[in-house]
Amino acid sequence: MQTFEALISTLSGWVWGPPMLTLLVGTGLYLTILLKGMQFRALPLAFKLVFRKDHHHEGDISHFAALMTALAATVGIGNIVGVATAITLGGPGAVFWMWMTGLVGMATKYSEAVLAMKYREKGPHGMRGGPMYYLAKGAGLPWLGTIFAVFTACAAFGIGNMTQANATAKIFESTFHIAPYITGWVLMILTGAVILGGIKSIGKFTSFLVPFMIVGYVSTSLVVLFIHADQIPHAFGLIFSSAFSPASATGGFAGATIAAAMRYGIARGVFSNESGLGSAPIAAAAARTADPVKQALVSMTQTFIDTLVVCTMTALIILTATSWTQGVSASELTSASMAETLGDTGKIIVAISTALFAYSTLIGWNYYGEKAIEYLFGSKSIAIYRVVFTAAVIVGATMSLELVWNFSDLMNGMMAIPNLIGLLLLSKVVKAETDRFFSEKH
Numbered sequence: 001m002q003t004f005e006a007l008i009s010t011l012s013g014w015v016w017g018p019p020m021l022t023l024l025v026g027t028g029l030y031l032t033i034l035l036k037g038m039q040f041r042a043l044p045l046a047f048k049l050v051f052r053k054d055h056h057h058e059g060d061i062s063h064f065a066a067l068m069t070a071l072a073a074t075v076g077i078g079n080i081v082g083v084a085t086a087i088t089l090g091g092p093g094a095v096f097w098m099w100m101t102g103l104v105g106m107a108t109k110y111s112e113a114v115l116a117m118k119y120r121e122k123g124p125h126g127m128r129g130g131p132m133y134y135l136a137k138g139a140g141l142p143w144l145g146t147i148f149a150v151f152t153a154c155a156a157f158g159i160g161n162m163t164q165a166n167a168t169a170k171i172f173e174s175t176f177h178i179a180p181y182i183t184g185w186v187l188m189i190l191t192g193a194v195i196l197g198g199i200k201s202i203g204k205f206t207s208f209l210v211p212f213m214i215v216g217y218v219s220t221s222l223v224v225l226f227i228h229a230d231q232i233p234h235a236f237g238l239i240f241s242s243a244f245s246p247a248s249a250t251g252g253f254a255g256a257t258i259a260a261a262m263r264y265g266i267a268r269g270v271f272s273n274e275s276g277l278g279s280a281p282i283a284a285a286a287a288r289t290a291d292p293v294k295q296a297l298v299s300m301t302q303t304f305i306d307t308l309v310v311c312t313m314t315a316l317i318i319l320t321a322t323s324w325t326q327g328v329s330a331s332e333l334t335s336a337s338m339a340e341t342l343g344d345t346g347k348i349i350v351a352i353s354t355a356l357f358a359y360s361t362l363i364g365w366n367y368y369g370e371k372a373i374e375y376l377f378g379s380k381s382i383a384i385y386r387v388v389f390t391a392a393v394i395v396g397a398t399m400s401l402e403l404v405w406n407f408s409d410l411m412n413g414m415m416a417i418p419n420l421i422g423l424l425l426l427s428k429v430v431k432a433e434t435d436r437f438f439s440e441k442h
Helices: 002-015 016-032 041-047 064-075 081-090 095-116 131-138 144-177 180-196 198-227 229-244 260-273 281-284 292-319 330-342 345-379 379-395 403-426 429-441
Strands: 121-123 126-128
Touching: 002 403, 016 126, 016 260, 016 403, 041 292, 041 330, 064 081, 064 292, 064 345, 064 429, 081 131, 081 198, 081 260, 081 292, 081 330, 095 229, 095 260, 095 292, 095 403, 095 429, 121 379, 126 281, 126 292, 131 144, 131 345, 131 403, 144 180, 144 330, 144 345, 144 379, 180 198, 180 345, 180 379, 198 229, 198 330, 229 260, 229 292, 260 292, 260 403, 260 429, 281 292, 281 345, 281 379, 292 330, 292 429, 330 345, 345 379, 403 429
Parallel strands: none
Antiparallel strands: 121 126
């Protein structure tokens, strides 16, 4: 087992080396320039479209439900444990690079959704789309679409399943002294109860849960930050200074290089917002609308909310506290930081937030995985996949934390490669659709 863990860790390190980080950020930067900074200009319109309903068009769920399903998948433990891991390994400067993945990632997320909507098709279980379809139908590379689908089906068990169950089990064990296998069983039963109903059931559930959990977490974070308002300028100073110069060792913090800040900031940022992975456009393709750009604008807000709002809250909670300099592990860092202000109540809030974030991600990522399985093996394979996916929850809850995270990073990277190739090949299609939409009156 140790040999296998070492192999996964080595492969993950290779995949998330400088070439991948350059490709991810570079693609987002290229699309930002190509679309003339559209993510900044059109953000107000994007938030307006979130609540607009297109009743008479093809699709399975509303703009809002599609966004909530995608947010359910992205707002997960990456926003709590992922941010803490980035700071623990890369220093405060990692937060800056997380922001960069968010800013350019908005253009990437927008482009993915445009293509997912444009090349989607109607299947026996509703609309289906995503990178496997735009790689096959748009780029004319069906073999690359198949590769993407294989890695998506595998990634669903990592980023979308076992990491979520593992982090929840660990924090419930440290906060409430509940054995990991018990947490695993409860999560498994609750997951199965929702996903068996398909995308309409998932859309309804996430439309209720996601706004509630995000508002609750952000509100609590704002209360803590208000109490520590005098420390916020110092926290921002640490973030910007450590992004471009090595972070000094402090207390239990061993220090970090600029390269580490970039690597862990970008990797954890992508883990959190998923821009460039090609996962979120699978949910976007189910939206009820006639115009690809409308849903793409809505999808773009997902990255803004996830990284520039929720992740920033977590980062500031950590950096305005002292636990990050005292050698506290990444899995407990956010909880310990919140507890410095709110005591045991802070630990309980983080534990509950982790459980809700993880549960919502399990629900959202099951949908991504089953669409990949449907693409590979047909609609009859979906029922089997749902059973296996549900059963994997308890496995993740009791596995090694390091193995689970490294496996997730590896699968995320392998998903991103074919998707980014597709985005670059079809970037002119994205630009043409964008120019058409904004030349009309809306």
